[in-house]
Amino acid sequence: MTTTSRKPSNSDAEQRSADESRDARRKKWLRRLPLLPALIFTIVVTQLPFLFSLWYSLTDWKIVPPEPRTFTGLNNYIEGYTNEFFLDAVIVSVIMTVSAVLLSLLLGLAVAMLLDREFRGRGILRTLMITPFLIMPVVAGLVWSTQMFNSTFGVLNWIITSLGFDAIPFVERFPLASIVVVLVWQWAPFMMLIMLAGLQGQPLDILEAARVDGATPTQIFRNLTLPLLRPYMELGILLGSIYLIQVFDHIEVITGGGPGSTNVPFFVFQRSIGGGWDFGQASAYAVIVVIASIIIATFALRLLSGLIESEATS
Amino acid sequence: MTTRLQERRQQQQKEHLANKSLGVSRWFSISMAALAWVVAALFFFPVFWMVLNGFKEEIDANTSPKLFFDPTLDRYSEVTTQTQGLLSFSEAFANSFLIVLISTLLVLFLAIPAAYALSIYPVKKWRDVLFFFISTKFLPVVAAILPLWVIAESLGLLNTRLVLVILYTAMNLPLAVWMLRSFFGEVPRELVEASQIDGATLGQQIRNVILPIVAPGIAATALLCVIFAWNEFFLAVQLNPVDGSTVPIWVTTNVSTRGNFLAKLSAASTLATLPVVLAGWVAQKRMIRGLAMGAIK
Incomplete structure (x- = not known):
């Protein structure tokens, strides 16, 4: 395709095909061009730090006590893997994410079903319902811990003591459950929005036909509504897990990461700039977390590819 | 009619x-x-209670819950005029507005052409590219915070608004690309082709043909970006806690270890959440539509 092929024996056809392939390549790049700014930006900002982490994780870089940084190979990984606190954090992360996502989804679906019927004030109710999702996580955590859960000023304990029971120090006794309650309070409204979108997309004529054929509401729900909602549920689970696996703010303001409520992000934070200052070790955890995330993401993306496939057929 | x-x-x-x-x-x-x-x-109810407590005297807020009291606006004037830490109310709001606005515009500026290249004239491996974007959302921010801190420090970006603009753009970009790609699928391809034959450039195609059709979707996407950027706390507190910081940091400066602060914190929280809550209320129907398109298309 280059200048070397410019011999007099070259036929015109060959020359043309060279031109064409250059043209095709140019077209290909033109096609890619609009994508490149976003792609390059994302790679630089999200992948570059990871390479740094990878390098730090192979050293014994500590701030306290300040020592010269030396290469230690896989030491941090071997230590990290056997650390029981890390394993605790993994378990907390799994419980927190799975329970918050599933509870939000179920609650969101239930509320969406309630709001998907004709009645007065439906718009106002939807407005009230979505508000928790719009609230800043830091504020949500603070409001719940100081004004709902609190033993002296909290509304929940005020109700409990008014009924003649002893006050329950929710956050102290059930740190993980308390955080999950606040997460569900924020994310069930988001799930409700997605489910409402799904319910409003139901073809009314099919529902009508099913009714005329004498299907019971339960049958309609199980055989028509649920299958139609499936892509919406998958979307909800995907978006919910992306954000809930990263929860940090709620933990910071509700329990401050005490025993039983430290998830993996918070654990890594504590080991590094959150007071541990053991950057080498913390980076090793970070790398482990990233690898685990990639494994989880692969599964989740398979779910997502189901979403995209269904588009191809529709 | x-x-x-x-x-x-x-x-x-x-x-x-x-x-x-x-x-x-x-x-x-x-x-x-x-x-x-x-x-x-x-x-x-918790939102209602927060708003209610913001109108109380500290003594009424820091006792067993009270529904009836003499409402006062003093807490609001306290939190807006007095500065607890280094960050004043007006500074925090100005910073947040600026950071959120610029990062959301940047997100749209980058995501709209990318969505075009993933749906209207898709590149060959558009599916892999899309998955790459989404997969970056699975990377825990916490795992990157240390290198981010080191890089930001060496570039002199610590405690600047710019560092948050860059990171919030990166944080919201994958979601925006993904949602916009679904909306762009709604655009009839013949329209784009026709404008191409008329000699429209990429910018003209997007502005004159695509944007009018997908405007509601773009609004929904922008709103989600605004919500997540306005509410972001972790990156702000780690990389920009002192100067040029944002509203979530300002809220936490109203928590004090000495004395009562519940009413004041409630007033501050109400102010901090108000802009996004109002925006969400106004745009809720649009958001439902946007999410619907994002789910199945």
Whole structure:
């Protein structure tokens, strides 16, 4: 395709095909061009730090006590893997994410079903319902811990003591459950929005036909509504897990990461700039977390590819 | 106008008939509506309580819960005029508005062409590219915070607004690309082709043909970006805690270890959440539509 092929024996056809392939390549790049700014930006900002982490994780870089940084190979990984606190954090992360996502989804679906019927004030109710999702996580955590859960000023304990029971120090006794309650309070409204979108997309004529054929509401729900909602549920689970696996703010303001409520992000934070200052070790955890995330993401993306496939057929 | 009313009346009659034919009793409908009211009230209650506490004297807030009290605006004037830490109310709001606005515009500026290249004239491996974007959302921010801190420090970006603009753009970009790609699927390809034959450049195609069709989707996407950027706390507190910091940091400066702060914190929280809550209320229908398109298309 280059200048070397410019011999007099070259036929015109060959020359043309060279031109064409250059043209095709140019077209290909033109096609890619609009994508490149976003792609390059994302790679630089999200992948570059990871390479740094990878390098730090192979050293014994500590701030306290300040020592010269030396290469230690896989030491941090071997230590990290056997650390029981890390394993605790993994378990907390799994419980927190799975329970918050599933509870939000179920609650969101239930509320969406309630709001998907004709009645007065439906718009106002939807407005009230979505508000928790719009609230800043830091504020949500603070409001719940100081004004709902609190033993002296909290509304929940005020109700409990008014009924003649002893006050329950929710956050102290059930740190993980308390955080999950606040997460569900924020994310069930988001799930409700997605489910409402799904319910409003139901073809009314099919529902009508099913009714005329004498299907019971339960049958309609199980055989028509649920299958139609499936892509919406998958979307909800995907978006919910992306954000809930990263929860940090709620933990910071509700329990401050005490025993039983430290998830993996918070654990890594504590080991590094959150007071541990053991950057080498913390980076090793970070790398482990990233690898685990990639494994989880692969599964989740398979779910997502189901979403995209269904588009191809529709 | 009248025809629309008639249509609506017919629709209502139809629904009424449908309900009757289903044998759904009136009492069932009423009790379901009542249940919906109860659930919504429960969900909204913490917000209501927060707003209420913001109008109390500290002594009324820091006692067993009180529904009736002498409302006062003093807490609001306190949190807006007095500065607890290094960050004042007006500074924090100005910073947040600026950071959120610029990063959201940047997100759209980068995501709209990318969505074009993933849906209208898709590149060969568009699916892999899309998955790459989404997969970056799975990377825990915490795992990157240390290198981010080191890089930001060496570039002199610590405690600047710019560092948050860059990171919030990166944080929201994958979601925006993904949602916009679904919306762009709604654009009839013939329209784009026709404008191309007329010699429209990429920018012209996007501005004149695509944007008018996908405007509601773009609004929904932008709103989600605004919500997540406005509410972001972790990156702000780690990389920009002192100067040029944002509203979530300002809220936490109203938590003090000495003395009572509940009423003041409530007033600050109400102010901090108000812009995004109002925006969300106004745009909720649009957001539902946007999410619907994002789910199946």
